[in-house]
Amino acid sequence: xxxxxxxxxxxxxxxxxxxxxxxxxxxxxxxxxxxxxxxxxxxxxxxxxxxxxxxxxxxxxxxxxxxxxxxxxxxxxxxxxxxxxxxxxxxxxxxxxxxxxxxxxxxxxxxxxxxxxxxxxxxxxxxxxxxxxxxxxxxxxxxxxxxxxxxxxxxxxxxxxxxxxxxxxxxxxxxxxxxxxxxxxxxxxxxxxxxxxxxxxxxxxxxxxxxxxxxxxxxxxxxxxxxxxxxxxxxxxxxxxxxxxxxxxxxxxxxxxxxxxxxxxxxxxxxxxxxxxxxxxxxxxxxxxxxxxxxxxxxxxxxxxxxxxxxxx
Amino acid sequence: xxxxxxxxxxxxxxxxxxxxxxxxxxxxxxxxxxxxxxxxxxxxxxxxxxxxxxxxxxxxxxxxxxxxxxxxxxxxxxxxxxxxxxxxxxxxxxxxxxxxxxxxxxxxxxxxxxxxxxxxxxxxxxxxxxxxxxxxxxxxxxxxxxxxxxxxxxxxxxxxxxxxxxxxxxxxxxxxxxxxxxxxxxxxxxxxxxxxxxxxxxxxxxxxxxxxxxxxxxxxxxxxxxxxxxxxxxxxxxxxxxxxxxxxxxxxxxxxxxxxxxxxxxxxxxxxxxxxxxxxxxxxxxxxxxxxxxxxxxxxxxxxxxxxxxxxxxxxxxxxxxxxxxxxxxxxxxxxxxxxxxxxxxxxxxxxxxxxxxxxxxxxxxxxxxxxxxxxxxxxx
Ligand SMILES: Nc1ncnc2c1ncn2[C@@H]1O[C@H](COP(=O)(O)OP(=O)(O)O)[C@@H](O)[C@H]1O
Ligand SMILES: [Mg+2]
Numbered sequence: 001x002x003x004x005x006x007x008x009x010x011x012x013x014x015x016x017x018x019x020x021x022x023x024x025x026x027x028x029x030x031x032x033x034x035x036x037x038x039x040x041x042x043x044x045x046x047x048x049x050x051x052x053x054x055x056x057x058x059x060x061x062x063x064x065x066x067x068x069x070x071x072x073x074x075x076x077x078x079x080x081x082x083x084x085x086x087x088x089x090x091x092x093x094x095x096x097x098x099x100x101x102x103x104x105x106x107x108x109x110x111x112x113x114x115x116x117x118x119x120x121x122x123x124x125x126x127x128x129x130x131x132x133x134x135x136x137x138x139x140x141x142x143x144x145x146x147x148x149x150x151x152x153x154x155x156x157x158x159x160x161x162x163x164x165x166x167x168x169x170x171x172x173x174x175x176x177x178x179x180x181x182x183x184x185x186x187x188x189x190x191x192x193x194x195x196x197x198x199x200x201x202x203x204x205x206x207x208x209x210x211x212x213x214x215x216x217x218x219x220x221x222x223x224x225x226x227x228x229x230x231x232x233x234x235x236x237x238x239x240x241x242x243x244x245x246x247x248x249x250x251x252x253x254x255x256x257x258x259x260x261x262x263x264x265x266x267x268x269x270x271x272x273x274x275x276x277x278x279x280x281x282x283x284x285x286x287x288x289x290x291x292x293x294x295x296x297x298x299x300x301x302x303x304x305x306x307x308x309x310x311x312x313x
Numbered sequence: 314x315x316x317x318x319x320x321x322x323x324x325x326x327x328x329x330x331x332x333x334x335x336x337x338x339x340x341x342x343x344x345x346x347x348x349x350x351x352x353x354x355x356x357x358x359x360x361x362x363x364x365x366x367x368x369x370x371x372x373x374x375x376x377x378x379x380x381x382x383x384x385x386x387x388x389x390x391x392x393x394x395x396x397x398x399x400x401x402x403x404x405x406x407x408x409x410x411x412x413x414x415x416x417x418x419x420x421x422x423x424x425x426x427x428x429x430x431x432x433x434x435x436x437x438x439x440x441x442x443x444x445x446x447x448x449x450x451x452x453x454x455x456x457x458x459x460x461x462x463x464x465x466x467x468x469x470x471x472x473x474x475x476x477x478x479x480x481x482x483x484x485x486x487x488x489x490x491x492x493x494x495x496x497x498x499x500x501x502x503x504x505x506x507x508x509x510x511x512x513x514x515x516x517x518x519x520x521x522x523x524x525x526x527x528x529x530x531x532x533x534x535x536x537x538x539x540x541x542x543x544x545x546x547x548x549x550x551x552x553x554x555x556x557x558x559x560x561x562x563x564x565x566x567x568x569x570x571x572x573x574x575x576x577x578x579x580x581x582x583x584x585x586x587x588x589x590x591x592x593x594x595x596x597x598x599x600x601x602x603x604x605x606x607x608x609x610x611x612x613x614x615x616x617x618x619x620x621x622x623x624x625x626x627x628x629x630x631x632x633x634x635x636x637x638x639x640x641x642x643x644x645x646x647x648x649x650x651x652x653x654x655x656x657x658x659x660x661x662x663x664x665x666x667x668x669x670x671x672x673x674x675x676x677x678x679x680x681x682x683x684x685x686x687x688x689x690x691x692x693x694x
Contacts, residue, residue, distance in 0.1 A: 206398035209365050209385070214477075215388040216416030225411070229402040 051293070057286035064280035076287035085263045086271065090291065092177060093163050093267045097246040097299075100184035104242055107185060108192035114226065115193075117219070124196065133190040141255040144183060163270065168256050176265040183252050188245060192238050199234030203227065242301050247296055268292045315377070316341040316517040317362065317485055320370035324357055331357050333541040339534075342515045343507075345546075346532035350542070350564070351672065355521045355542045356395075359487050362519065363392050376484050386415075391478035393488040397470045401478070406458040408446055409477045413441045430490040444480060452476045453511065455609070468499045475507070479514055486516040492527065504531055525565050537561050553678055559682040562604050568636060570649045570676075571605050577677065584619055585644050600677035600685050607636065609674035610650035612660075618672035623648065625664050628657065639666055 016057070042132040058076055062069045070081065080086045115125045132140065147154045155168030169179045211225045250269040253259060259266035266274075269287060276285030320338040323330075329692070331354045337505045339345050343378075347355045358367040360392055362373055364385040372381050380388045391412070399569045401406050412633070414423060421427070422434040449455045452472045462470060471491060478486055508531050511518055528535045529549045536546040537557075545557035556562035576583040577600040584603065623639035626647065635657035637650050650668060660666060677685040 139503045204396065204398070206394050206396050210392070210394060210398040210400075211411075212365070213363060213385045213390070213392050214412040217384050221415070225415075226400070229400070231403065232586065295618065 054289050056285055058290045060283045062283040064282055073137065076202070076284050077291070079284065080287055080291065085266075086288075088263055089259075089266045089268050089271045090290075090295070091249060092265065093249065094295075095177060095271075096181055096184060096249055096267060097243055098182040099178075100188060100246045101239060101242045103181065103185040104188040104192050105238055105256075107225070108238070109196050109231070109235070111189065112196035112200055113191045113223065116197065126194075129193050130190040132187055133194075137187060137251045138255055141252065143254065144252075148179065162190075169210050170265075171261055173264045174263055176257060180249075180252055180257070180265055183256075184246060184249060187252075189241055192242060195234060195238050195241075199231050200227070201231050229240070232293045242302065243299055243303065246297065247292075247299065268295075315339070316343070316375070316376040317519065319358070319362065320372050320374070322358065322361060322368045324354070324366070324368050325360065331363075331541050333370070333382070334370075334545045335541075337536060337543065337546065339517060339519065344511050344518045344520065344531060344533045346520045346535045347538055348522060348525060348528040348535050350536035353538050355538055356489055358538070359392070359489055359519065359521050362485070363390055363487055364388050365392075382453065383652075388485075389483055390485045390487055391481070391483040393474045393486070393491050395476050395489045395491065395493060397462075397474040399470060399473055401462050405454065405460050405462070405465070405473050406442075406449070408462065408473060409445045409448060409480050410441050412477060412481045413444060417441065426585070441674075447652070448476045448480045448490065452479075452510070458585065459491060467495050468503060469690035471503060472506075475510065479510070479516065482514075483516060484520045487521075488518065489521045490523065491520075492522075492524075499520070500527075507531065525567065529565075537564065539564065541557050555684065556604075556676070557684055559602060559604065559678050559684075561678060562678075562684070566606055568607050568651070569647050571607065571610065572602050572678070573605075573641075573648070574645055575600065575603050577603075577607055580669075581604055582619060585621060585641050585646060587621070587642075599679075600687075601680040602678040602682070603621075603670070604676035604678060604684075605648075605670045605674065607649045607651040607669040610648060610668050611671060612650075612652065612656050613669055614664060616671065618670045618675065620667055622667050622668045625666055628660060630657065641667070642692060 004051065013204075059073060059133060060069050061072045061075070111125075111129060115122055118125065136164045140144075150156060150168040150171075153166075153169075155169070159166045167175045169175050207226045207230065208222055211222050214225075216222045216225045248269055249267050250273070253265055253267050253270045254273070255267040259270055269292065272285050272288045272292065275288065314340055317337070319335055322332055322604060324336045326331040335358060337345075345465050347358065349355050357366060361368045362375075364380065364383060364387075368381075372379055374380065375388055375390065385392075401409065405437060408414040416439050417440075418434060422431060422437070423542055427434050434643065445458070446455065449458055452475060454469060454472050454476060457465065457469060457473070462473070465473065471494075471635075474491070475488075478488075486622070487511075492503050495503060504527060519526075520531065529552075534546055534548055537544045537552060539560050544561045547555070550563065552565055556565060559572055563572065575585075579599075581588055621641050623641045626638040627638050628637040628638075633654075634650055635654060637652060637657070637660055638647055639650065648668070678688050679685050
C-alpha cells in the first residue's frame with residue numbers, strides 16, 4: 001500500500017486539516033526515503049549499474065586488451081543466433097532446466113513423503129540426502145569421475161557384471177547431457193527435500209484424519225486429497241528456486257566436460273565464461289549474458305504469473 | 314435400540330494410563346455428552362470410537378457390529394474436529410462433497426474432467442451436488458457454497474464442518490469440543506442450533522466438552538469422565554441432583570457445591586464441631602461428608618435442617634442474584650450461598666449470618682467419597 005492510503009478519512013477533512021495532514025504525509029514520505037536510501041544506493045551500485053554496463057558492452061565489439069571499441073548494434077546477437085553451436089548452448093540449458101527441475105521435484109517430494117512416513121531412522125535419511133548440499137561440487141566431482149570412468153568406473157563395471165555394454169558417459173554425444181542432468185538432479189535433491197519436509201511438517205494432522213474419515217482410506221488417496229494441494233505453495237517455491245539454480249548450471253560442465261564433445265554439453269553460463277575469460281571477447285560474452293538474464297527473467301515471470309493464482313488458498 | 318457400545322476400553326500412552334476401562338451404551342438417536350476436565354481422556358476416547366486411535370484393551374461396537382478391526386472410513390461415523398479441519402484449498406461446496414465423492418466415485422472417476430466423458434460419473438456428480446445443496450440449505454449456509462474456508466467466520470466454519478459430517482448420514486456423529494473456538498455469545502447460539510440440528514437429523518451423537526453448561530443444556534445424557542474413568546452416566550438432572558461421588562458433585566455445578574466433613578450415625582449429626590438435633594430426616598443414615606449446593610443454603614428461619622452461624626467473607630452481586638462467601642465459626646471452613654437480592658442487601662448491613670442447610674437437599678457421602686442414597690434409608694426408617 002502506498003504511503004498515506006491507510007488514512008482515507010483525511011481526504012474528507014476541511015482545508016486546514018487537509019494541509020496539515022499533507023505535510024504530515026510529506027514528512028512520512030521523507031522518512032521512508034531516508035530508511036530505504038542506503039539499500040537503494042547499494043542495489044544501484046552493485047546490481048543495476050553492472051547490468052546496464054553489460055547491456056552497453058553487448059552492443060560493442062570490445063575485446064579485452066584492444067584499444068579501439070566499435071559500436072556494432074545487434075551484431076553480437078545476430079552472430080549468436082546464426083551459429084548452430086551457440087544456439088545449442090541455449091537449447092542444452094533449457095533441456096537441462098526442464099529435466100532436472102522435473103526430476104528433482106518429483107524425486108525430492110517422493111523422498112520427503114517416504115522419509116516422513118518412516119517409523120524410525122528419519123534423521124539418518126535426512127542427513128544422507130542432504131549431504132550433497134553441504135559438500136562442494138568440485139570436490140564431489142572426483143567421485144563422479146570415478147563412478148563414470150569408461151573402464152574403471154563403478155557404473156560400467158556394474159553394467160558389465162550384469163552383461164550390459166557400458167558407455168563413455170561423459171564423452172559420448174548421446175549420453176553426456178542425460179548424465180549431466182542426472183548429476184544435476186542428485187545435486188538438487190537434498191535441498192528440495194528439506195524444503196518439502198518443512199512443507200509437510202506444516203500440514204496439520206487433522207486434515208489427514210479428516211480425509212481418512214471422509215473415506216480416503218489409502219495413503220495414495222490421502223496424498224492426492226491433502227498433501228499435494230496443501231503443498232502447492234511449497235511446490236511452486238521449490239520449482240522456481242530449482243529452475244533458477246538449474247539455469248545457472250556451470251560447475252559440473254566446467255569440471256567434468258568443458259562443454260565437450262564438440263559443444264554437446266555446452267551451456268549458457270559456461271560459454272559466457274569461455275568467450276569472456278578464454279577468448280577475451282567481452283562484447284560477445286556480454287551479449288550472451290543479456291540473453292541469459294532475459295531468459296531467466298521470462299522464466300521467472302511466467303512461473304510466478306501462471307502458478308501464483310492457482311496454488312494459494 | 315443400541316447404537317454404540319464401548320466395552321471396558323483401556324488406553325495407555327507410554328506409562329500414563331489415559332483410559333482405565335470405560336464402558337458406555339448409547340442408544341439410537343441419543344445425544345450423549347462426554348464431560349470432564351481437560352486432559353481426562355475425552356478426546357482419546359472419541360478417537361478410539363472413530364478408529365483414529367487403537368485401544369489397548371476392550372472393544373467398540375457400532376450398530377451391533379464389532380468395529381475393532383475396521384478403519385475410520387468403514388465405521389460409518391463422522392467426526393467434527395475441534396479445529397474443524399476444513400480443507401483450505403476447496404470451496405465450501407467441495408468440502409461438503411468430499412465424503413460423498415470419496416464413497417460414490419472410484420479413484421479414476423474422481424479425475425477432473427472425467428464427468429464430461431462418463432455418463433455414470435456425470436449422474437453421480439449431479440446427485441452429489443443435489444445432496445450438498447440440500448444439507449447446506451438445512452444448515453443455512455447455502456449462500457456460502459462458493460467461498461473458501463479462509464473467508465468464513467468461526468460460526469460459519471462450524472456449520473460447514475457439521476454439514477460435511479452429516480451429508481452422508483453417518484450412523485454416529487462425533488464432535489470434539491466443537492464450540493470451544495467461538496466467542497461466548499456465538500457459543501450460546503450454536504448450542505441451540507446443534508440441538509435443533511440433532512432433533513431434525515436424529516443422528517446418534519457423542520459430544521465431547523469440558524464445559525458443563527454445554528453438557529447440561531444439550532445432552533440427553535451426560536457421561537462424566539474424571540481421570541480416565543467413567544464416574545457416572547445419567548440425565549443432566551440425575552448428574553446434578555444425585556452425583557455418584559464427591560468428585561462428580563464438585564465438577565458439576567457452579568459455584569462449586571459445599572462439601573463439609575461431618576459425623577452422622579445413629580447418635581445424630583455432628584457438623585463443624587457442633588451436634589445438631591432435629592435432623593429427623595437423616596435418621597438411620599451414616600456419612601462422613603455432607604454436600605450442599607449454594608442455592609440450598611438459605612437464611613430461612615423456618616424449615617428443616619441444621620443451622621450454623623458464620624462470618625461473611627465476601628459478597629458478589631450478579632444482578633438477578635448474589636453469591637455470599639462465609640466462614641463458619643473458627644473452623645476456617647468456607648461455604649458459598651446463592652441468594653436473592655433482598656438477602657444480599659440485608660447481608661451487606663451485617664457481618665454475621667445464620668444459615669440453614671436445607672435437609673431435603675442435603676447430599677451424604679461416605680468415607681470412600683461415594684454418595685449414600687439416604688432417601689432409600691429414610692423410606693425404611
Ligand atoms: N498421542 C499421544 N501421546 C502421548 N500422550 C497423549 C497422546 N494423546 C493424548 N495424550 C495424553 O493423554 C491425556 C488425555 O488426553 P486427551 O484425550 O486429549 O484429553 P482431553 O481431550 O480430555 O483434554 C493427556 O494427558 C494427554 O497428554
Ligand atoms: Mg480434547
